[in-house]
Amino acid sequence: xxxxxxRLRQVNPLRWQLGLIALAVLLPLPLGNYYRSxxxxxxxxxxxxxxxxxxxxxxxxxxxxxxxxxxLGAYTAALLNLYLDVPLLLTLPASIxxxxxxxxxxxxxxxxxxxxxxxxxTIAFGEVVRLVLVNNLFGITGGANGLSGIDRPxxxxxxxxxxxxxxxxxxxxxxxxxxIVQRLEHSRLGRAxxxxxxxEVAAEAMGVDTTxxxxxxxxxGSGWAGLVxxxxxxxxxxxxxxxxxxxxxxxxxxxxxxxxxxxxxxxxVGTLGMITLPELFRPLKAWRDAWLGFAMVTMMILxxxxxxxxxxxxxxxxxxxxxxxPTPAMDD
Amino acid sequence: MQFIQQLINGLTIGAFYSLVAxxxxxxxxVLKLINFSHGDLFMWGAYLGLTGLNVLLALxxxxxxxxxxxxxxxxxxxxxxxxVLVERVAYRPxxxxxxxxxxxxxxxxxxxxxxxxxxxxxxxxxxYPTGITPTxxxxxxxxxxxxxxxxxxxxxxxxxxxxxxxxxxxxxxxTAMRAVSLDHDISRLMGIDVDRIIAIVFVIGPGLxxxxxxxxxxxxxxxxxxxxxxxxxxxxxxxxxGGIGNIPGAMLxxxxxxxxxxxxxxxxxxxxxxxxxxxxxxxxLIFRPTGLLGERMAEKL
Numbered sequence: 001x002x003x004x005x006x007r008l009r010q011v012n013p014l015r016w017q018l019g020l021i022a023l024a025v026l027l028p029l030p031l032g033n034y035y036r037s038x039x040x041x042x043x044x045x046x047x048x049x050x051x052x053x054x055x056x057x058x059x060x061x062x063x064x065x066x067x068x069x070x071x072l073g074a075y076t077a078a079l080l081n082l083y084l085d086v087p088l089l090l091t092l093p094a095s096i097x098x099x100x101x102x103x104x105x106x107x108x109x110x111x112x113x114x115x116x117x118x119x120x121x122t123i124a125f126g127e128v129v130r131l132v133l134v135n136n137l138f139g140i141t142g143g144a145n146g147l148s149g150i151d152r153p154x155x156x157x158x159x160x161x162x163x164x165x166x167x168x169x170x171x172x173x174x175x176x177x178x179x180i181v182q183r184l185e186h187s188r189l190g191r192a193x194x195x196x197x198x199x200e201v202a203a204e205a206m207g208v209d210t211t212x213x214x215x216x217x218x219x220x221g222s223g224w225a226g227l228v229x230x231x232x233x234x235x236x237x238x239x240x241x242x243x244x245x246x247x248x249x250x251x252x253x254x255x256x257x258x259x260x261x262x263x264x265x266x267x268x269v270g271t272l273g274m275i276t277l278p279e280l281f282r283p284l285k286a287w288r289d290a291w292l293g294f295a296m297v298t299m300m301i302l303x304x305x306x307x308x309x310x311x312x313x314x315x316x317x318x319x320x321x322x323x324x325x326p327t328p329a330m331d332d
Numbered sequence: 333m334q335f336i337q338q339l340i341n342g343l344t345i346g347a348f349y350s351l352v353a354x355x356x357x358x359x360x361x362v363l364k365l366i367n368f369s370h371g372d373l374f375m376w377g378a379y380l381g382l383t384g385l386n387v388l389l390a391l392x393x394x395x396x397x398x399x400x401x402x403x404x405x406x407x408x409x410x411x412x413x414x415x416v417l418v419e420r421v422a423y424r425p426x427x428x429x430x431x432x433x434x435x436x437x438x439x440x441x442x443x444x445x446x447x448x449x450x451x452x453x454x455x456x457x458x459x460y461p462t463g464i465t466p467t468x469x470x471x472x473x474x475x476x477x478x479x480x481x482x483x484x485x486x487x488x489x490x491x492x493x494x495x496x497x498x499x500x501x502x503x504x505x506x507t508a509m510r511a512v513s514l515d516h517d518i519s520r521l522m523g524i525d526v527d528r529i530i531a532i533v534f535v536i537g538p539g540l541x542x543x544x545x546x547x548x549x550x551x552x553x554x555x556x557x558x559x560x561x562x563x564x565x566x567x568x569x570x571x572x573x574g575g576i577g578n579i580p581g582a583m584l585x586x587x588x589x590x591x592x593x594x595x596x597x598x599x600x601x602x603x604x605x606x607x608x609x610x611x612x613x614x615x616x617l618i619f620r621p622t623g624l625l626g627e628r629m630a631e632k633l
Binding site: 056109110112113114115116117119120121123124125127128131132134135246247250253254257258261286287288289290292293294295296297299300301304305 | 443
């Protein structure tokens with residue numbers, strides 16, 4: 001097993017990346033519309049997970065209000081579309097900008113807060129967004145019922161009521177997301193995030209502008225969640241304040257941690273566990289949450305570092321014994 | 333006089349928040365863990381109290397208000413046992429696993445507890461038996477009135493909080509608790525059984541939460557399974573507002589949150605009361621980053 005994994009690592013990454021993309025393109029073809037929608041939803045939450053991973057995984061900041069930015073993106077798209085007749089795909093940049101702007105405005109004054117205090121402010125912000133939408137501020141958000149009748153994306157004259165096109169649209173954005181996130185992870189900024197996560201004081205002493213770096217994590221993560229919100233609005237065409245529920249944020253948070261903080265494949269595994277499987281087990285609905293909770297507890301006890309953690313996090317938690325990279329024979 | 337009336341109502345709600353916030357804050361003190369399952373333990377107090385009262389009133393129909401006392405004790409013990417069990421099974425194995433894993437575990441426990449309640453009791457609103465709580469109101473001059481139930485609730489809450497404060501400040505166990513909240517390893521060197529202290533915290537916190545659940549349900553008369561999340565979140569906010577890990581802070585935070593909420597609902601708009609509470613929380617944290625009574629945390633160097 002260990003040998004196989006080592007050998008797999010030596011395969012040219014480009015090759016298996018292209019293979020995975022091909023698999024993702026072909027996967028929905030033999031499936032019915034329901035399963036295509038499930039796949040689409042999975043992809044959506046993978047993107048949400050990846051965006052939250054920037055904040056929680058890379059920068060190590062507690063964010064339990066991520067759904068608020070998802071909702072803000074969806075509402076931005078919906079409002080532009082419904083009141084100004086902007087085609088849905090053209091609202092995407094606006095959704096990103098609005099969500100990122102709110103990410104900036106809300107986190108700017110609270111960045112000095114430590115871990116759990118930051119966490120509660122993000123929860124509070126998520127609830128404020130939900131309640132403002134429910135209470136229909138300015139009379140344009142449709143109150144508790146939300147907004148309906150949003151246009152689907154119009155592109156190439158395709159029939160966008162078919163989930164498959166949404167799936168492919170999502171897939172394009174997912175590939176872009178993964179590309180960006182991976183580049184970010186290995187960039188100067190990415191290394192700064194991890195430095196801040198591991199030891200903020202040391203990072204500051206080494207000349208990392210911690211405030212700026214943390215702020216960037218929030219802005220980028222929030223903005224990207226806004227984009228996902230707009231994509232959601234484009235398929236479902238009905239959005240409600242429930243998008244900003246605390247429960248939604250909790251699920252996104254679990255996706256990141258369950259899969260393994262800071263790890264891109266981990267987000268896939270986490271989404272599978274938190275979104276796809278529960279969705280497929282919908283017939284069991286009464287006891288589904290109990291099983292999900294049971295799985296979460298068991299998983300954390302058995303693998304506190306997550307199912308598919310980044311190497312760095314695993315080493316940190318399990319100590320240096322488990323190095324699985326091919327290392328030159330050391331002196332014993 | 334409306335103001336005094338609002339203040340009394342606010343204090344009552346605040347007392348509930350304080351009782352639940354104590355559970356959050358004590359667990360945070362010793363484990364540095366936000367115990368997200370605490371709200372659901374609290375909700376289980378309400379459900380178990382309902383079952384207990386129904387059973388007891390069926391056996392002894394003439395028991396009246398006296399039925400509450402034995403039921404409270406049973407509820408407290410049961411919820412405390414569940415609390416200890418949760419700690420043993422879901423938190424203890426994760427004590428050295430960083431900050432994120434225990435949070436997920438706590439959320440998992442919350443899912444389980446909520447799902448159990450919904451499946452066993454159903455999703456509909458539950459009503460407590462009527463006619464067992466004291467009724468009547470006392471006029472306070474002007475239009476303000478305080479109900480006997482409010483007096484009882486406030487008296488019990490303050491009694492519990494006072495007792496807890498003395499317990500933590502004056503007894504050996506309480507001193508050990510404060511030591512554990514500072515440093516596990518050094519406490520162990522000083523001969524403190526850290527596991528036992530943590531278990532005691534998980535007796536007191538959820539025990540108080542269970543009682544609070546029952547009192548809240550008695551006060552409002554009805555509740556459903558969302559009580560854990562909604563009320564629990566508020567109580568958690570109260571704990572943070574006062575400075576988490578700090579017992580008087582939780583009491584103060586709960587009272588302030590209760591008063592802000594009722595005043596906001598009375599003078600501005602009931603729809604916006606939660607928004608007002610959250611915004612005030614954020615403002616407090618901007619100026620006092622560790623809550624009202626929280627100590628400044630020294631930066632790790």
